[in-house]
Amino acid sequence: MDFRPVLHILMRIVLITAVSLLMCVPVALIYHEPVSPFLYTSLIATILAACAYGGRGKQELTTFKRREAYLSVTLSWLIVSLIGALPYLFSGAIPGITDAFFESVSGFTTTGSSILTDIESLPKSVLFWRSMTHWVGGLGIIVLVVIIMPSLNIGSYNLFTLESSFQEKIHPKIRSVGRRLLYIYLSLTFIETFFLLLGGMNLFESLCHSFGTVATGGFSPKNTSIGDYSPYIQYVITIFMLLAGTNFVVHYYAVKGQFRKIKQNEELRFYYKVTFVAGIAITAILFFQTDRSLETAFRESFFQVASIITCTGFATADYLLWPSVGWVIIFFLMFFGGSTGSTAGGIKMARHLVALKNVKHHFRILNAPNAIIPLRINSKPVSAQDNNGILTFILWYFMLFLGGSLLMAWLGSDVPTSLSSVATAMGGIGPGLGSVGPASNFAHLSDSSKYVLCGMMLLGRLEIYTMVMLFNPWFWKN
Template identity: 40%
Template sequence: MPKSSINAFNRPTIDFLVVMGVLGAFVFFMGFALLLPAGIDLIYGQDTWFSFVVSAGIAFTLGGGLWYMFKPKEELRIREGFLVVSLTWLVLSLVGALPFTISGILPNYTDAVFETMSGLSTTGSTILGGTTTTGIINPSIEDLPKSFLFWRSLAHWLGGMGIIVLSIAILPLLGIGGMQLFQAESPGPTADKLTPRVQETAKLLWVAYVAFTALEFLLLWIHPSMDWFDAINHSMATLATGGFSTKNTSVEAFNSGYIDAVITVFMFLAGINFAMHFRLLRGEFQPFFAHRETRFYTLICLIGIIGVSFSLWFFDGYSILEAIRYGAFQAVSIITTTGFGTDDYELWYSFGAFLLLLFFFTGGSAGSTGGGIKMARWMILIRNSGREIKQIIHPKAILPVRIGDQAISQNIQRTVLSFFILYMFMFAAGAFIIALFGYDIMTSAGASIAALGNIGPGWGEFGPTDSFAKMPYLGKWVMIMLMMIGRLEIFTVLIIFSPSFWKQ
């Protein structure tokens, strides 16, 4: 028997040494990311660069040591891939929180982890600008050093396309088990492969991602109210559908219809499957415009823009142009789970506010950087519901669920239905736990869906103008887990809690 076959036969169900080795590689990569904000400090002559250099040194030492000792010599298997992905987002949040604590900007480590997980998961919820339950006054967003503002946006940008996908794209040494990591981490029902090789696919997706980020940066920078620093931060947060801003009042602070329009357009683009973007950049127009999910996503955005704008004009007294400006921005921001704000939707008339609340449960397209349930799943759920009604009328008929000309298999339908049930269960469980801390129903439900859907702002006491600083620390860890579960599409995280996952 070949030696490789003997090793595979003797290999444990889950090789934890292999998992630790791959985790070490991702932590080592995080060290390079941590050095970039230190450069921003040097540009602006600020003195917090040391916290990033020390954090990078810890990441290099810890990550490099784990990789050196436990470097994988065999292909990652599917269980190890799921375990690596789930642990990576948690471990990187723990490491990425170090600069906040070392510098003393966020002396409580839980707050630092919350802010970092919110960044990497592209949620956009923040504990800045509020007072904690222990009396610690967290600095406001605009009081942060430039390096930390940049770190928050960079965390968004890396987490948007996926740190693991980025690593597969630029680090050939992580080609081991690449497809398992890519499938487990990629958002949406399926991971869209543009080429037979997963490493090449990851590179192509990042080409589109970087191109759109650069284009938005240039369009924002030419406006006099934005300098290059604000432009790059908002570009990274937009394409990641994250929502971290450099201003206390988010995009509203710039008071510019032009900036609102540019960010609205790029939030919409970020909510489209990036595989479709790459095909469009290659001149493949017909597949792009014929893509059913893209068309459905566009329709939902139009419905949101028209409905919310009408409410602002008819009920809230906005002019037509103002209603379209603010309505379009808020609708697209929530649908794509970006979370930027130019208006306080909690002050709107109930019709527009309730319509926006419904969009908290939508999400962008599969394969986009957006969170939420995703448009592809909603299409299948709606078509399946329609099929069930027809089946009652024609009980003997064979009525497959179709998206365009493609019949959706029973396996996919079951998976989508299971996801939806688990999603709503996790939302309800999160709201219930948060309610145990004494919050009202709207506040609890809003916080839960804001974290699980990776949206950012919630409702009630955690609305678009509020901070999560006042939430008890245990509640913040619940939010941290919800953010991670939502970013990794529920199954990736929950599967490791299944007893069968650990059995031979």
């Protein structure tokens, strides 16, 4: 193991965290709140970065080997989560170490699950940092998924995230690609903030909600999430949740005017088809089985569907009060996820699409056993290795979901809470069912249960293999 490249990436990640903490200082000054929690934490992060700088040597990111990449990615998320918990502790907003760590992991992994019972009682600067963890985590996911993972062939991202012509330019132009993706990320954030301001939302809340939307995180500075805002605000956030759940390479092609490549993207079409069908189905359920108007049923339905599919976690209604078939649909949507190459979590639409194509492909082979019929996506054949990798990932996902649910039940949670808390943690969604529904929180869970869910958040966010491989002795020997 060569730890120099690991220290190289950790140094950069910790420095970004230190700078992010300083962005909370003006907010604290504006609202006459203590700045020391952010200054102390930023100083600690800077010292850690300096220590990493002293041992990194001259290793560059492009010289990473698989072993170092897996370790650095996992350690990055773990270290920033530990650092991110310090402002909660220093400010006294969240006095317990377990709760502070849970809130930090939930923020950086863009999950949005919370242990807070009265969000609005916290200092504005702490709430800003809470939302900032989403934004920084979402940006890290874009860099990880769109730049680092494809170059390492992790999780078959090279097949779905990047066109071959685009991927060829990753290594020689990694900084250029990173800058362009950052511009897109910033643009979506500022554009949404502008539209929210037009709707009457103040600047502080507009920024916090934009951070949570573009990163598909779901932290809101309000106890009622988006429920008390106008229909205009809810529609704006719905649209930007769907945009955030779209592959960022699609946004890149849109900026470049390469619409032919967008049109060929099967995952994009599948993503919006699933959203549309689920939205219409729940709209019909709410309209015909409750006293809601058509517009209210439509708005509530598509907001919650977009929030769950993109794994954002914002809420405008308590879907546990819907007719049972409505929240059952919501539960199944927790396993879909947005597009690959987006900030959304979950299994991802591309993998579901490949799984469905496998079913169709199997029947075609049964009808013509001697024919050679390749499985294709985006008009390109999927290799047997990639296909097996995707199906294996889905199997791993559900095995870990079942194992985590059994562990949560053993630790004392009821069945609906156990199943949905693990599903929402792995998918990075936020609210679940049972006692962790959209009108509740995770504060009542035991410390052991919270640590289990923290592990599930990191597993889901890092696409399982990245963490699981670290526990494989064969991986360290070869």
